[in-house]
Amino acid sequence: MVSQKKIDPWGSLDIKDYRKLFEDFGIESFDKYKNKLKDNRYVRRGIIFGHRDFGKIMNAIEGKKPYIMMTGLMPSGKFHLGHKMVADQIIYHQQMGACVYVCSADLEAYVMRGMDLPKAREIALTEYLLNYVALGLDLDNTTFWFQTDYVVPYYRFRDMLSRKVTLNELKGIYGKLSPGKILAVLAQSADILHPQLEQFNGPTPTVVPVGADQDPHIRLTRDLSGRFQLEYGLIPPASTYHKFMRGLQGGKMSSSIPKSAIALSDKPKEAIGKIMSAKTGGRPTVDEQKEKGGVPEECTVYDLFLYHLVEDDDGLELIYRQCKSGELICGECKAKCSDLMAKYLDQHHKKIGKAAKTLEKYLNK
């Protein structure tokens, strides 16, 4: 393995973009767990860069004690490589021994995004859950639920949360409110906390892997857990924070901008098309690039290697160095990326076939 110092091409961006999260909001650097969790690509490469209270989870992992990994999915559009990053984390924790809880935020989709519920449900199953399974999620050891179709103790707890929070507090965190938004927020807290109720796992350390934009919600939920301390002894949930993959066009990666994201259902040909038109860190001319070298830190194709396509750090470092030195120019690099991506998608599509059967069995249980 290559040292972090050498291979940490995001390091400098980290500090610029994420330092204020550490300083202003008390998110802690994930560095201290890098060595212990070095088998995780996202940890090793600083993509998971911060946490709150992760010590509890590390203790549980090391002590082989129970812990909960909770996450939600927003069923909106195709499952793409940005979502895969979260899926990989879910599966990683499952393999580390976590009880996995996965929620389809269809209430939020309905009230905040105006989606139909049947449509939200279909997307949750056919895009998200199916790909989770194909990526390695063990459904038999997963609690999966829809916010609009679950069990009474969950709804009861969600309702109970409403007594423990004021409207001003929610306004301070979420700005302009609506009845739907308030419900969605309470649902999200209940999603995270209810696995600790006695009807589920009971009080158990819980980790929620999120993007930094979700931190306000983590803070609220941690606060709310304390307000049920006497009643239920809830343990404030821990969190980890990951960076977002940028879209292939340079902006946001979103399933509503097809060229920004490679969906895991994309045919290799489609994916290659997107890679070919992706924004890179290349120079205006080949000559200039050969002279000055590329800027992988600004390259969305490099992101594909970094996040998904190259597990081996030496291999990644090689690409990084070759780019920096001007040895590897964008056309060649994109061809290399396309090749890896096509292979990856081919393999994944085979897994999807098998996953579909597993999912069907699970749903008919």
Place this chain on the structure above:
Amino acid sequence: MVSQKKIDPWGSLDIKDYRKLFEDFGIESFDKYKNKLKDNRYVRRGIIFGHRDFGKIMNAIEGKKPYIMMTGLMPSGKFHLGHKMVADQIIYHQQMGACVYVCSADLEAYVMRGMDLPKAREIALTEYLLNYVALGLDLDNTTFWFQTDYVVPYYRFRDMLSRKVTLNELKGIYGKLSPGKILAVLAQSADILHPQLEQFNGPTPTVVPVGADQDPHIRLTRDLSGRFQLEYGLIPPASTYHKFMRGLQGGKMSSSIPKSAIALSDKPKEAIGKIMSAKTGGRPTVDEQKEKGGVPEECTVYDLFLYHLVEDDDGLELIYRQCKSGELICGECKAKCSDLMAKYLDQHHKKIGKAAKTLEKYLNK
């Protein structure tokens, strides 16, 4: 039967107190249904004085078509004669052929009144439901539920309501809001409307008997039903409005002021004590009363006859006239009332014994 003109001792109060409900809020007088529903004491005596949209319900009754009677109970304290008035209406509608839905507003008790849920549940069962059964409710033809313990389509619908209402709209109706209040309000609307979902009865005329103070909620719920017109074809719920019994001390009747209310679990002796110290419409001296006559309109003992103890209108009119003429003075009248009340409570307590068995069977089903 005595004519309304003669026997309507509340008539003048009616007009003073309730006219603005007709004029300002569009509640309609119940007079047009008085003759058709003259077998109902509360209708006949103008205690049920107003309605919205009751025509639909009258049509259903006359056409022997399905309709729904929905009501909620607030599980707070002892079941008293004020609650009995509502119970009698539930049972009346059940006997007229209505599908009865009764909700225990334990979420509201929890979020708005700071009650414990187990306590709220116990009160709902041992005070309210038990007395409903003793008074004649047929549990086998009743859907009874707790807001915190029910079925998914109800929770889903409650959540869905949140998309169809704004915070400003709720503020306009309910004033200062809190997350708990918002949830309780949405729950109340879902309580009323969900029986019309396809998982329950499907679109069906629904009547909600309430006090006039509940009208803002009826209006909101009627509005909300319209916003689900396309999706679910909900019929705006009808409502009837009843007057409130005054407390025996003259103020509010409330189980939190024991002397204000005769609980149906009161021993006859306790009840008699309350009657003996009740505020009457009597004059300062017996002589003055014999000369000028009493004021039954201001008498809480007369209320007991009017609402509960005297079914026969001629009998009631006799008391009214004897009071007005000065023939019946308060001591004698209280003795008469005490006698009737003691008999009533004795009978009711016997029914309670039987009802307890019925309820136990129902709860263990």
